[in-house]
Amino acid sequence: MYSPLLFFIVFHCIFLACAYSGWSNLNIIPRKTIQYEDNHVITFKEKGVWNYSTMLIREDLGLLVLGAREAVYALDINNISIAKSKVLWKVTEEKQKECTSKGKHPDIDCRNYVRMLHQMNDGVMYACGTNAFSPTCDFITYGDGQLKLEGKQEDGRGKCPFDPFQRSSSIMVDQDLYSATSLNFLGSEPVILRTSSSTLRTVFKSSWLNEPNFVYMDMVPESEDSPEGDDDKVYMFFSENAVEYDFYNKLVVSRVARVCKGDMGGQRTLQRKWTSFLKARLDCSVPEPSLPYIIQDVFHVRHKKWRKSVFYAVFTSQASSTDRSSAVCAYTVTDISEVFSRGKFKTEVTVEMSDVKWVMYNGELPVPRPGACINNAARSSGIMRSLDLPDKTLQFIRDRPLMDDAVRPITGKPLLLKKGPLLTRLIVDQVTASDGQSYPVMFVGTENGYVQKAVNYDGEIHIIEEVKLFENAEPIDVLRLHQNRLYAGSASGVVQMPVSNCSRYSSCLDCVLARDPYCAWESPAQRCSRVATSPENAESNLIQSLKNGDATRCPTTAPVEPKIRTLILGNNIRLLCHPDSNLAQVNWNFAGKPLLYSNRKYTIYNDAILIYNASIADAGLYTCTSVEWAKGRDYIQTLAIYDLREQSAVVVTDKMITTLGILPESNTPSSDLHKPEDPSLYLKNQSFESKWIVMQVTLAVLSVMMACLLIWNLYMGHISLFMCCGRQPLKSPRNVPEREYMHTENDAVDSKQQTVMLCLTTNSDLEAPSFHRNTTNGEMPTDVHIFKYITDESEI
Structure with a gap:
């Protein structure tokens, strides 16, 4: 009969522990x-130039090449304020009019945003821009201290996005350009493209790319020290609408995909298409239940041994704006490669009136393995290049490029998880x-x-x-x-x-x-x-x-010398104290006693204390200390000591007031002096106390619920008062003799109201006195009838 109460208590404790753990993980304050x-x-x-969003580091030239809107700059890599050269790259009037006629904004969309900068083997730079929704590429050289646009323009479709604000990614590998963007004006034909002597691209199918948002791309030299004779691979990171989940609304998930550097396409199936394109879901799970976090950026930490290389990725929540949080997860190349080389595939199945679902494929895989690069095992079978792959393998990968397994982070959870600005x-x-x-x-x-x-x-x-x-x-x-x-x-x-x-x-x-x-x-x-x-x-x-x-x-640091400050009667006085850390709690002492934040005489900010309407009693020694907690230790540091002394002079010049650190009364309304200069600073100073507010409110609500549940169990007879406080069981109105229970109907209503009041005011400091003895005559209130059965044991 105690199971409901015990379950509620256990649930209460677990909830508080989880809530505090989640709060502490998400609300991390920079020191x-x-x-x-x-x-x-x-x-x-x-002036007049915007969107500095493309960078190329030219260490050989000592330059940071910077791409912006309609301009490319060569900046000194040691001091970027020094612009060594600049070249303009504007759109023609004809292109701008054409762009405007298609409904785009002439001053925002119909400009040339430089979105790609890559260095080629001969030192020439390859650049691409949106060119008023008509992507164009050109070559840039640097010589004699000058940037020069060669004027050898090429079509930039599939290399550079049409929309200047659409995400894309690209990389130059051995003079071959790998790019991920859109092929058309509307952005409805996403593509991962290799521009080379044997140009390859992805297939226009939702199972390959479904409204993707490309983020990052890089190459991993997996052919080095490979006993299998494997090929180098290019990895792509992006987000897209998931095809494998059956929801009414579109669910966005994060992906990692890869292709083989030596891929040449298929002979009959997948002609001029990737035969090695595989993709998998990228998992960055957070403790609380939520929709999948969406990838925003990736950084590749390269290692001499490529198997130890790590991809770090930033993710953000796709929940409402009121619950904004971000995470950083890390993935090893080995774990990603393992999913692609040994993981299960997903496949489409038709169920119930042609609805399509994606499930794990359990059938027999063709040989060679679909999506695999050409390795020693394939070569031993006479397959020397992707053009030699059998149609059965190519048809499989054409229809099933998605892996069933997800790539997990190294630690199994995010390295960084926090709320606030994304x-x-x-x-x-x-x-x-x-x-x-x-x-x-x-x-x-x-x-x-x-x-x-x-x-x-x-x-x-x-x-x-x-x-x-x-x-x-x-x-x-x-x-x-x-x-x-x-x-x-x-x-x-x-x-x-x-x-x-x-x-x-x-x-x-x-x-x-x-x-x-x-x-x-x-x-x-x-x-x-x-x-x-x-x-x-x-x-x-x-x-x-x-x-x-x-x-x-x-x-040990030397003692802090007191600073003498002058007290002028009636003035508002500010004493400064700057803590070294946001994690430190600032405390003020006056005459050896701590000053409380609740004292209306003072306002304590993060970096100062304000004394209102100074009087003779405020003269004395003020000490500011900080307490910073680190790994179980408290480090106390004296930051400032002020000796506030009374001055008999009434007239003080503005210059003296400023020197003494006293707030001037002239030109400043008295009401303004009593207002905090920056309320955010005061709130920040209260971080060590305010961080418990959420927990206290939660504890109060749950405690009220526990109290109500306890009273209900007492009323129903599930548990007795004797079990709770050692007294005899409380007789309920159900088993009390008629002579002992002679309240009127109105009394019964009052009794119910008192019971409800007891539930609603539990743990309330304001209402608690109503449940103690009457302060006027020392007797219990006569209208709380239920207390009769608790205190009057003679009747029982």
Whole structure:
């Protein structure tokens, strides 16, 4: 008879644990936030030019070649603010009129957006632009400090998108261009194309590509050290409408596909089509139930041994705008290759009035295996190239290019998972720390113009810092990494920044708790510096603790000297205190006693305290300390001490007020002085308290439900009061003698109302006094009739 209550209690505990775990995983706060005014980055932009979304690093020329709207720039790779050359690439009036006549905007759509830049073997660059919805490609050279457009225009259909805002991807492999985009004006013919002496493309079937959104493409040299004599492969990442799920609405899923570099198409079946095209679902599962997350960007971390290469990918939720979250998952080339080479296929079956469903194929596979590259086993059978493949193998892959198995991430779950502004682009840098280990540091661009630097330490997500790169909140469209420099492009400009600025860490405690693989504290020099990769770098001279965040080796800092400030009666006084970390809790003490946030005399911000209407009682010593928690330890640091002293002078000049740190009364309404300068700062300062609000509300609601369930069980007799509090069982109105239960009908109604009130006000601080003794006469309220049967044991 106790099973309903026990089940509810167990469910209650599990729900709270899961909710807190999900909350802590998603609401990750960057340790430092660098605003636009303090980012110290190098910027390039030109008036009237927009959409800096294509980059090509020419290390041999010392250039960052930048493609924008109707312009290509050659920037100094060490200082992008220096533009060495520029070439314009505008559309003709005829093309613009033609584009406008098709219903496109003349100043937005009907321009030439440079969407592709690739280097060829002879140093010439191959560029493609949208050209007013008429894609065109040309060659660009750089010589004598000048960029030059060769004027050898080629048709760009299938290489470059028609729509300037449609995603596409491409790569140049041995002078062959692999591209993924659309073949027509409407964007209804998606294609993965190889432009070479033997041009190949995908088949126009929904089972091959179903309204895809292409994201990334790269080559993996799988022929190296391959005992099977395998071929190199080109991998493509994209999202598309799933054909294998039966829903009323379209369900978008993420995919990874591959083709063989040596593919030449089929002899009769799949002529000039890929014979090695296979695709599989890319899984990046999050803890809470949700629709599949959609891939947005990919970065390939290459390794000398290709089997250890890793693809990092950014995913975003496809739920409503009120539940915006992003994730980063990582996949090894080996795991992806395993799904394609040994996994099961999906196949179409017709059921119930010609409805088509996709199920796992359990029949016998043709030989050679469909979708496989030409290897030693195929060559031993006389099949030397894809043109020699039998029709049975080609027909199978034509109808069944989809794998049944999904590719799982390395860790089985995301490396990074967070709510807030969506992540857009990502790059990863392998950093060797002072302990000799290599750590992958993720630089992730956001939709509001920030770059976040994050590391996953054995499953623990740590966001080292976030830097605002652009003045306006605009998405980061492209990220590139070269020799410890990060290049970011958006609609309005390009930014260059170092991967780490160790000088931002002002103390040993700040440096170590940052847990930045690039930085360590140098004890002799008393500064936070870049970790050298040379062997002579002695680890004993460096203090760095990445996984544990252990700053106990840091030397004791000198005591903070008090700053004397003058108190003027009636004024509002502000005392500054800047914490080193967003994760630190700021505490203020006055005369050795803590100041509470609820005190109406003060307003405590993230970086200051405001004292209203100062009086003589406010004079004294104010101490600001920060407490930062790291891996089970609290690190307390004194940030500032103020000695507030009374001044008898009544007239104080504005200059003196500014010097003393006192808010001026002139030109500032008194009401304005009592308003927070930035409410967001106050909320941010309350992070350690406000983060429990959700949990407290949930606990309160569930506790009320438990209380109601308990009272219902008492009322129904499922459990007795004796079992709960050690008294005799409570007699219900059902078994009380008539002489003991002589309430009127109105009393019965009141009793029910009291019972309902008891359920509704459980765990309420406001209503709780009504269930204690009367404060006026020390007696119980007479209208709560049910208490008679609890306290009056003589009648029982």
